[in-house]
């Protein structure tokens with residue numbers, strides 16, 4: 001048993017700051033154990049969320065030495081013996097009190113995601129899937145909704161203004177799971193991810209994958225395949241041809257309906273100028289070649305959105321844990 005210095009953010013929606021504590025730590029303990037000891041001995045009103053203490057409920061998410069982590073899965077032995085351990089609330093969500101934040105943004109975005117849509121002719125119990133398809137979505141089903149990936153994502157971290165247009169990595173894996181589901185009847189998952197969920201804001205920095213306690217390969221297995229599906233729809237020549245055929249059909253429909261009510265004096269029906277309509281259809285520009293980088297690969301982040309993504313909040317030269325003296329936690333209300 002030895003004594004450690006902890007800095008814990010105390011406060012509420014109006015005000016707050018880091019408070020210092022000297023607290024006993026025993027061998028084998030995790031950060032949540034120490035927070036519980038603090039509650040039992042020095043700070044009975046310290047608010048913190050937790051439930052399972054086994055890395056399975058996703059409740060105890062906080063930022064430890066600047067990195068989003070589960071407090072119940074962060075062993076004290078990972079820190080240098082004399083290092084100060086700093087615990088702050090999830091930065092991307094409004095503080096309720098101390099280490100507890102309001103994560104309702106994530107539930108709002110979850111409600112905006114269209115639910116699983118099985119074929120109407122199948123009743124529950126009649127669904128049949130190949131094992132390989134089950135395994136593909138199984139990775140995404142491991143999510144414990146800790147929202148560490150959501151809080152680390154630079155698109156919304158310190159950018160509340162992006163929240164209405166950006167669902168975040170947790171919801172991108174949900175979109176990918178449904179898009180890859182062989183029994184999902186919707187064909188607009190990729191379009192929804194692009195238009196409604198703002199997947200184009202993501203520039204694949206992989207911060208979300210780095211912090212995921214379930215080791216879900218969020219970027220490689222969910223976001224990039226979804227971006228590819230969006231790109232396919234935009235650049236696939238067959239899809240482009242299909243669009244032209246659809247336009248032609250629409251023109252024919254227009255033509256049929258416009259001629260139906262145009263009788264001539266001789267009792268014959270005079271067709272509207274069909275050639276003009278087809279010319280209009282043929283004016284649709286051909287697909288543009290996707291801009292390819294020097295490595296011959298498609299820079300997806302640049303092609304899917306007309307806004308440039310911001311840099312990773314951590315940069316390329318930051319290693320974890322961030323030293324306590326370098327932490328500059330700013331209360332969300334004060335920025």
Ligand code: SF4
Pocket residue numbers: 152153154155168169201202203204205206207208209219223
């Ligand atoms: S890869 Fe980066 S930008 Fe994309 S969702 Fe993950 S954290 Fe956000």
Ligand code: SF4
Pocket residue numbers: 142143144145146147148149150169170173208211212213214215216218
């Ligand atoms: S994807 Fe990973 S980091 Fe994101 S909410 Fe799920 S378990 Fe947490």
Ligand code: FES
Pocket residue numbers: 049050051052053054055056057058059060061070071072073
């Ligand atoms: S208490 Fe459940 S994940 Fe930490």
